[in-house]
Amino acid sequence: MNLQIATLLGQDGLTNGAIYALLALSILLVFTVTRILLIPLGEFVTFGALTMAAIQMGKLPQLEWLLLGLTCIDCSLDLYQQARSRFNRRKLQGVALKLGYAATLVILVHTLPLAELPMGAQILLTLALIVPLGPIMYRLFFQPLADAPSLVLLIVSIAVHVSMVGTGLLLFGPEGARTKPFSDSGFHLGSVMLKSQTLWVILVSIFLIVTLFIAFERTLYGKALRATAVNRMGARLLGISPVFAGKVTFALAAFIGSASGILIAPITTLYYDSGFIISLKGFVGAIIGGLVSYPLAAIGSVAVGMVEAFSMFWASGYKEIIVFTLIIPFLIWRSMTSHHVEDDE
Template sequence: MDISIVGILMLDGMTNGAIYALLGLATVLVFAVTRVIFIPQGEFVAYGALTLAIFQTGQIPGTVWLLLLMAVLASVLDVRQTWLHTHNGRKALKAGMVTLLVPAVMSALSIWAAPRQFPLLVQALLTVGVVTSFGPLVYRLAYQSLADASSLVLLIVSVGVHFAMTGLGLLFFGAEGFRNPSFWDERFSLGALTLTGQTLIIGGVSLALIGLLWQFFEHTLYGKALRATAVNRLGARLMGISSHTAGQSTFAMAALIGALSGLLIGPTTTVFYDSGFLIGLKGFVAAVIGGLASYPAAAIGALFVGLVESFGSFWASSFKEVIVFTLILPILLWRSMSGGHSEEH
């Protein structure tokens, strides 16, 4: 192995690590606010890449119809819940319409735009809108009624949501894989390395999104409200911060990160309906490195995971996944020995 190969492997590892960093941050975010270990985070990645691929063919993605169905179900639940609490028909109807509004608008735009085959950037924006709209609905249908349940129950629900989303992905997209066109085809030579425009976009978007998340949580009132919910759910409720709204907002952000990750990774690899699980699991390893609590540690852990995967694929390509996922064992052992233990109340 010479220095040029090392450089190529490091570039590849850092590119993949940037994607894993986004997914790791999303996993930490969801767990911190809702206590949900969100295993289906990778499904948002697959849905993002494959929804754009279907838009490229001029057809309406099946995710649009799933979004409408989930929105109707969530709207019915909100109407029922509001009616039981207030016995006010107008308020109940308004609650249902608010839940239905954004998914209905995104679905209508997608149905209208799909056969017209707009430019790639427009289709990408539509994809982000559709997949992001799934986030609050997934929380409303699967987690909101169990918000006070134990972490183990929430983990079991996450496993069920993962299998449901994977099965629906097979139904909507089929077993064949898709590879999206690059957003920037330019190539730049840097000594022995060749940088593609897509690689620069991945790095730039990842850094920008991480920076925006930091600004959001540090310098906005709503971001501080989410942080308060993460620190003390009961205290946040007493201060008038709705844990349900916080949960739906957090899942919307996780879906947004997943959708963007899918758009970024789609041109670099062939994405199948079940590809999101392995991608999301590597983000989860990064989140575990951060203790499911530290955003900087999760980002650094993601870069480490990307580098280990890159060099592992060079030395033992058949075992690269095993090498990556084995990392979690010494990390968990170290955290178990160095951290305190407390029973969950």
């Protein structure tokens, strides 16, 4: 291995590590606030990439019907709850807004010249279709079980993951897809050509991480989520709604997952079932952070990306084994240094 090959591998490792860091932060955010290990996070990645690819090819993404159907179920449950108690005008307006939003997206998808839209508009349309699926998923599958044991939440998360994989096969088919790169230019670093898409991935990842940090440190809603993550019962006593916190964290996870899929779609071909392995590598980074430390999770995710890239050069047939074996020493170390077991609230 010479310097040029090492630089190319480092470039790939840093790109993959940036995506894994975003997914690890999403996993940590959802877990600390809701106690849910979001196994279906990878499906948001593939849905984002494949929806973007369908839009660029001028095909109807079909995801709009899934969004409309789930929104109707969500609103039906809200109306049923309202019927059992006194009708709240504000909540009825929220139901109307959700139905109007989903119906508007269906109309836009079927009337706009999708392939001729600017790339920025295509990205916004993709995010608009996928991000609402996050809070709807929480409302339908996890909110009724919010106080259930962690094992029950994990089983439900796995069931939702399997359902979303089947839904992805139904919506997008078994064929893989790539999207157009954000730009075709490149930059020379000595004798190595840096792809512009790589820089896009790194810069956007850094921007999202910094934005999330500022939001949690400076905004009222961010502080409310932090309070829920630190002490759920105390947050409830202070008037912070656990339902609101759960929906916001799932919306952020859906946004980060779909944005990650859009970022990596020009680099690699993604299939309907590619998301699980991608999110699992983000989970390795989250494990390195102990499912509590955001900086350690980000550093661990970059390390996972680097190990994966260099493993492809030295032992490409064993790269997945090498990456996932990283969990073992950290689990052993944490089991040896942990001296207490937290009871369920």
